[in-house]
Amino acid sequence: MDELSAYQGGMMKALVRLSFLIAVMATTFLLSGSSVRAGSDPLPSWNEGPAKHAIVEFIRATTDPSSTKFVPPEERIAVFDQDGTLWASHPIYPQLMYCLDRLPAVVKARPALAKIEPFKTALSRNMEAISKLPTKDLIKIMAAPLSGMSVERFRADAEQWLETAKHPRWGRRYTELTYLPMLELMKHLRANGYKTYIVTGGGQDFVRVYAEQTYGVPPEQVVGTLESVSYRYDKRGRPVLIESAETLLSDVDAGKPEAIHLMIGRRPRAAFGNSTGDRQMLEYTTSGDGARFGMLVLHDDPKREYAPQSLYDEAKRQGWFVTSMKSDWNRIWAFEQ
């Protein structure tokens, strides 16, 4: 265990423990004939190679009415995991950092919490101790800042944090630490009639705060861990929705295809992930009829990003198709020179 690993909490651990175990699945292996035309490259941050060619060719074939792989516009659904797939998730998931940062204010309003676990440990900011908390405790920590807030107040609070909080390594706002190649890919999919959805283990309302501006994904296309809200009236008798601490559906592992069915009601045509928490989403997406595309991002670039574990050799042994951050992406960040 290196020191980065110490930052991982139990739930986070479960999510990323075997990250990169699966690498890239491209069930349709549309590798023959790249359609990248000079001067109109929709994916300039991607190096030429099998990963880029497979993606570009999948999009070309599924939108060409004369192709046997043609997909009607209404069925063009592409789903993206967020943490580690669209933005940096090391050394700690940004949403967990938000919750740890907000916890003192929560405890100020409800002082009794300071004396009970898991809040006592969380307040210590002892990342090693936090990393040893069981999943159910981490869920409590993640839900605490929301609980009892109106959706508008929660949104304003999360917005303020996102404006000011900085990543410990790059000193930049978390919303700047999105992967440029993936943003290009989402844009290219949308330009070809695909609806892009985020399907994340993160809290749905948290991700909705910045998803439209950051990824071009509107709130109705953010599928996250579903926290219930309660319809109430404020002092002036106006309707208000209050965040509760109750989780309706945990959007990880098997919860991902379940949430996709609930929220979208169609099996996606393309899925992008990076960890075992995305395995079922990829299975479900790629096992349907017709043209399908599945891909996992391999974190193998410790110089420009992180490489907590490298399972490249195993991925190769299993015959998975690998998209490497190191060799397939010529730029990772928009702020890179």
Add this chain to the structure above:
Amino acid sequence: MDELSAYQGGMMKALVRLSFLIAVMATTFLLSGSSVRAGSDPLPSWNEGPAKHAIVEFIRATTDPSSTKFVPPEERIAVFDQDGTLWASHPIYPQLMYCLDRLPAVVKARPALAKIEPFKTALSRNMEAISKLPTKDLIKIMAAPLSGMSVERFRADAEQWLETAKHPRWGRRYTELTYLPMLELMKHLRANGYKTYIVTGGGQDFVRVYAEQTYGVPPEQVVGTLESVSYRYDKRGRPVLIESAETLLSDVDAGKPEAIHLMIGRRPRAAFGNSTGDRQMLEYTTSGDGARFGMLVLHDDPKREYAPQSLYDEAKRQGWFVTSMKSDWNRIWAFEQ
């Protein structure tokens, strides 16, 4: 209580008991100046009058960049209740009829059910007895046909029923018993950049079966009572989603704005309903900032449709804006001459 009322089950009763109590709310009262141009009437089945003018003017003003009521395209969300708002719900909700029709097959597979309530009563097809069942029993009856089926098998079964089942009064398929004026309205909203959503107490997966073909509403824009699904593997090891009998969220009353937040994540700009089950959805929609529109359909046309209760006088007394099926709609059904 007239004989039609006897068909109403407990849950259904709760939904419609005070139907038409609220009539039409048009919070923005955009009544000044009709923009209906001769020769391009988007709502030909609507008679000229305040209801039609308010709707047309709301759409015109919210899509005119020079208007103070302008609504940016991404915020153009319109929500529609289904039963009694988009299609006929008398003498019995079509989905409840589907469940009663399917119950013998369910019981054949699980004979023990025939001996226990509420299935014993449901199998009797004694509508008066069924109408007296409590809500929780009706939910059991409604969930029974789905439970344990894959989502694909349920879809095929419901499709087959919709193809063959006929309404007892008109002898037509239920999907033909949609209100033409409302279909025109949905189309007109979409032509002006509005996303149209169905927000129904009905089961989400049931409504998704026909919503795209019948209303032009894709599965991802159907918000219904949320039944959970379970991710499993079939005998050949392929992923499959299995319908369960568990309800995650009941999409009636306060559940409507709660489900809207979960599924859409934005407060709608326009809401259309017909019963007290829609009250909170209308409140929530119309109490936001900026241009808003709320409307209830008054069932006051026993000759062409049904008029189980007329609360027109009360609606008028309360100052609600009334859209009458009888006087505001020159056609109700597409099959009318």
